[in-house]
Amino acid sequence: xxxxxxxxxxxxxxxxxxxxxxxxxxxxxxxxxxxxxxxxxxxxxxxxxxxxxxxxxxxxxxxxxxxxxxxxxxxxxxxxxxxxxxxxxxxxxxxxxxxxxxxxxxxxxxxxxxxxxxxxxxxxxxxxxxxxxxxxxxxxxxxxxxxxxxxxxxxxxxxxxxxxxxxxxxxxxxxxxxxxxxxxxxxxxxxxxxxxxxxxxxxxxxxxxxxxxxxxxxxxxxxxxxxxxxxxxxxxxxxxxxxxxxxxxxxxxxxxxxxxxxxxxxxxxxxxxxxxxxxxxxxxxxxxxxxxxxxxxxxxxxxxxxxxxxxxxxxxxxxxxxxxxxxxxxxxxxxxxxxxxxxxxxxxxxxxxxxxxxxxxxxxxxxxxxxxxxxxxxxxxxxxxxxxxxxxxxxxxxxxxxxxxxxxxxxxxxxxxxxx
Amino acid sequence: xxxxxxxxxxxxxxxxxxxxxxxxxxxxxxxxxxxxxxxxxxxxxxxxxxxxxxxxxxxxxxxxxxxxxxxxxxxxxxxxxxxxxxxxxxxxxxxxxxxxxxxxxxxxxxxxxxxxxxxxxxxxxxxxxxxxxxxxxxxxxxxxxxxxxxxxxxxxxxxxxxxxxxxxxxxxxxxxxxxxxxxxxxxxxxxxxxxxxxxxxxxxxxxxxxxxxxxxxxxxxxxxxxxxxxxxxxxxxxxxxxxxxxxxxxxxxxxxxxxxxxxxxxxxxxxxxxxxxxxxxxxxxxxxxxxxxxxxxxxxxxxxxxxxxxxxxx
Numbered sequence: 101x102x103x104x105x106x107x108x109x110x111x112x113x114x115x116x117x118x119x120x121x122x123x124x125x126x127x128x129x130x131x132x133x134x135x136x137x138x139x140x141x142x143x144x145x146x147x148x149x150x151x152x153x154x155x156x157x158x159x160x161x162x163x164x165x166x167x168x169x170x171x172x173x174x175x176x177x178x179x180x181x182x183x184x185x186x187x188x189x190x191x192x193x194x195x196x197x198x199x200x201x202x203x204x205x206x207x208x209x210x211x212x213x214x215x216x217x218x219x220x221x222x223x224x225x226x227x228x229x230x231x232x233x234x235x236x237x238x239x240x241x242x243x244x245x246x247x248x249x250x251x252x253x254x255x256x257x258x259x260x261x262x263x264x265x266x267x268x269x270x271x272x273x274x275x276x277x278x279x280x281x282x283x284x285x286x287x288x289x290x291x292x293x294x295x296x297x298x299x300x301x302x303x304x305x306x307x308x309x310x311x312x313x314x315x316x317x318x319x320x321x322x323x324x325x326x327x328x329x330x331x332x333x334x335x336x337x338x339x340x341x342x343x344x345x346x347x348x349x350x351x352x353x354x355x356x357x358x359x360x361x362x363x364x365x366x367x368x369x370x371x372x373x374x375x376x377x378x379x380x381x382x383x384x385x386x387x388x389x390x391x392x393x394x395x396x397x398x399x400x401x402x403x404x405x406x407x408x409x410x411x412x413x414x415x416x417x418x419x420x421x422x423x424x425x426x427x428x429x430x431x432x433x434x435x436x437x438x439x440x441x442x443x444x445x446x447x448x449x450x451x452x453x454x455x456x457x458x459x460x461x462x463x464x465x466x467x468x469x470x471x472x473x474x475x476x477x478x479x480x481x482x483x484x485x486x487x488x489x490x491x492x493x494x495x496x497x498x499x500x501x502x503x504x505x506x507x508x509x510x511x512x513x514x515x516x517x518x519x520x
Numbered sequence: 521x522x523x524x525x526x527x528x529x530x531x532x533x534x535x536x537x538x539x540x541x542x543x544x545x546x547x548x549x550x551x552x553x554x555x556x557x558x559x560x561x562x563x564x565x566x567x568x569x570x571x572x573x574x575x576x577x578x579x580x581x582x583x584x585x586x587x588x589x590x591x592x593x594x595x596x597x598x599x600x601x602x603x604x605x606x607x608x609x610x611x612x613x614x615x616x617x618x619x620x621x622x623x624x625x626x627x628x629x630x631x632x633x634x635x636x637x638x639x640x641x642x643x644x645x646x647x648x649x650x651x652x653x654x655x656x657x658x659x660x661x662x663x664x665x666x667x668x669x670x671x672x673x674x675x676x677x678x679x680x681x682x683x684x685x686x687x688x689x690x691x692x693x694x695x696x697x698x699x700x701x702x703x704x705x706x707x708x709x710x711x712x713x714x715x716x717x718x719x720x721x722x723x724x725x726x727x728x729x730x731x732x733x734x735x736x737x738x739x740x741x742x743x744x745x746x747x748x749x750x751x752x753x754x755x756x757x758x759x760x761x762x763x764x765x766x767x768x769x770x771x772x773x774x775x776x777x778x779x780x781x782x783x784x785x786x787x788x789x790x791x792x793x794x795x796x797x798x799x800x801x802x803x804x805x806x807x808x809x810x811x812x813x814x815x816x817x818x819x820x821x822x823x824x825x826x827x828x829x830x831x832x833x834x
Contacts (some may be wrong), residue, residue: 146764147723148647148741157728157738217723217738217765220573224703224722231577231704231720239702239726301822302696302732381666455653455687455734456665 106262113488124483128476135473138466139214147217149466155459156450160467161215163442164474165208167322169293170315170441172204172249173286174323180283181353182346192340192493194279195260196330198253199485200323201286205250207478212243214470238296245289252282257485264492290315297445304379305449314364315441320357321410322437324350325430332427334486339494348421351429355414358433362407365440382448385458393460396447399439406436577704578717578757586756589719593760597752600761605752607760610778612711618772619712619799619806620783621815622686623833626793629654629677629684633785633794637688640773640784641759642751644743651770652688652785653734659683663818688785689714689735689770690818690826697727697736697769706767712799712827713772715757721766728767732819736769772796799827809833 117125142149152159175197182193213219224230225243232240256278263270294315297306328350334340372383384390386400413419413429420426452458463471491497581589590607597605634652643649656672656679657663663685678684695714698706705720706727728736742764754760755775762768773783777796781787786794797806809815815829 146739146741150740153740154728154734154737157725212724215724217725217767218721221720221722224705224720231580233701233704236699237702237704237726239700239724243702296726300696300700300730302730302819378666449729452666453734454665454732455655455670456668457670457734 106265109265110261110488113491114484117487121487125480128480128483131476132473132480135469135471135476138469139473142214142466142470143219147215149464151461151464151467153459153461155453155457156447156461158215158446158450159461160443160463160471161211163444163446164471165211165215166293166445167438167442168204168208168211168478169246169290170319170437171323171326172201172208173290173316174319174321175200175204175327176253176282176286177320178324178327178350179279181349192334192342193327193346195257195489195493196334196486197327198257198260198279198282199482199489200326200330201253201282202250202257202485203478203482205246205253206481207474208246209250210474210477211471214474238292238299242289242292242296245285245292249282249285249289252278252285256282257489261485261488261492264489265497287316290319297449302454303449305382306445308368310364310368314361314368317357317361317364318437318441321354321361321433322441324354324357325433325437328354328430329427332423334490338490339496340490344421347426348417351414351420351426352417354429354433355411355420358407358411358414362411365404365407381452385451386444386448390452391458393451393458395460395462396444400444403436403439403444406432407440410436575719577720579707590756593754593756597754597761601747601750601752603750603752605754607754607756608775608778609756612709612713613778614710615798615800616711617799617827618691618777619797619810619827619829620691620772621795621806621809621813621829621831623793623795624683624685624830625832625834626791627654627684627686628791628793629656629672629679629682630790632788632790633686636784636788637770639749640751640776641771642745642754642761643768644739644741644762645746645749646744647739647741649737649739649743649768651735651737651768652686654684654686656682657685685830687733687735687818688828690733690824690828691770691772693825693827694823696730696732696822696824700726700730702726709757709774711778713774713777714769715771715774716767716769717757718760718762718766718768723765723767725767732822732824736767738767739764793833 138149150159150161178197179194213222216222225232225240227244232244234240256275259274260270291312294312297303298308298311301307328347331342331347335342369383372380381390385393386396389395389397410429410432413425413432420429447461451460575589576585578586586609590609593607594605597607631654634650634654637643637652638645638650641651643651653670655665655668655670657668659681661667668685672679672682691712691714693712695708698708698714702724703720703722705722706714706716708714723738725738728738739762743762745761750761751759753775755771755778758771758774773781773785776783782796783794786796795805795809797804799806799810801807809831810829813831813833815831817826817829
């Protein structure tokens, strides 16, 4: 099977699906068009169509970017416990994690492009052609590691799908080192992203050494929350067998991660409120409002409440094994981390600004539309890749073929031996 | 389950190289074709297109390329504003390090510096951009940004209850903004002025997040500059009209300073609160102030080491 045949077969998979599948794709495409038109407008008239201004110079786009870096990182990090606890369908966990990582990284990069004042000059960021400010700019590092991470995951996913489609085993000498490398790389992209913020002495809300650990803890919650919901969907709609015990184990690990996340938040809140220096004002804006500006307060308490709620749901075995409370917990975590690592991270740092001015930001409809389009692109990539991956993973694809003598190893089915 | 050859006519992977049909595109052919197409595109586009959209970083231009860029800018601006325009790329002069001092006991908060700066440096009138921000502070609190008010609007200044702290780029010796720029579009010149290459800035605004003084401003929309108010005496790294989507900032009026003139804010100040000069010249006014008065800098704890000093002269 050559590359063209691979593309043709993948296309055939993508084009086959029921009514619900096509409705879902149609919905995503409609959102992409709707947001794409908003982006064309922004490209022409400038970022003035957003509500960002000099006082709050990063907002909705960069908040979403930060949240999605966490999702991209954590999906892959899930491979570690999958190895340690012998979950069985490790390949599913790894492959789906990589696919989620690819989708999330594409969304991250799109949010960065959406935030650029001069997207036509993106090539200035390409090493060799442009002029990267190494090693001093953390953002230059971040662009590099995010792209490397994207390439890494695309290579793994493509190789697994390509070989799976051929009915051949994947090449362990290629895949195992790459998957293992993608784990520290996942931690790396999140750490570098945290350092973008933590390295700025002029922004006390970010300039805390606790920021990178907090990023990692919240990512260990949000990424798996999405994976858990996904596993359950696949468990019901496809022949992929994922043991309940594996799902419960993930939920238990998430309870620990959420505990650490809340603990680190508490440690930071104690330091800021007890010492009550000039840095405190940003936390006050987030949790109580200042001088009549309260836009973030309801969101702040929502993220705290959702975080504590999810922690309790996942802490007790009875509730993490119950389908309803399990999924409720996932949604709570998703909401909590989306607020905390999105707008809750970006906006208080700019409010008040470095000279004490309060500019209260809320996103415009343009920003929301562009955000919706980018999320739709991510979901679209994820849906299409799953459309190709699932029949291969379940063995439906290879089962349709007649047996050939002499080649018995390398079966691509859930029970197949792992590369290790 | 044993492995299977295909019943759909898919050749097995092992035979992929040998069995590739003539006329089927191999991966190498495909990549070669893409490369050739890209090279052809670059070769085919006009030098004007390349200069405008694929331009180099300012510091990588040869002297001839600088001249070519200046000529293009002169033509563009002359056409747009219908008058003779001079665009200079005069580099830093040897033996010069610019410094600034502001006498807080004299400043009356009249904001004439703000408007002179806007006029001199061709800032956008809509959306409004101002490089100088004058903060009204309560006398009882001293310099406290949290209670500062940039939008004060009394009948008369100075208001007896308040004093005024104008803030612009502090021209730090260790600038945060240049350090974080991912593409090196902003840097400190040998004479200490932090400048921006408007043709290289990608508009990511990381420098604005990094600056502790709110000194950097972004062109959120297409900057509007009335023809009648255009200042045609331009420097390529300073006051030339900016494009949409890039960051700009105070340059100590680089177009004036490097030919020995005072910045516009110094010249306009009606109470003589603003002082400017060469920190390396022991006889200059700025070094005399540092020697004889007691000066301080804003947010000294951040170790940005500004070359913009404040003092109480009387």
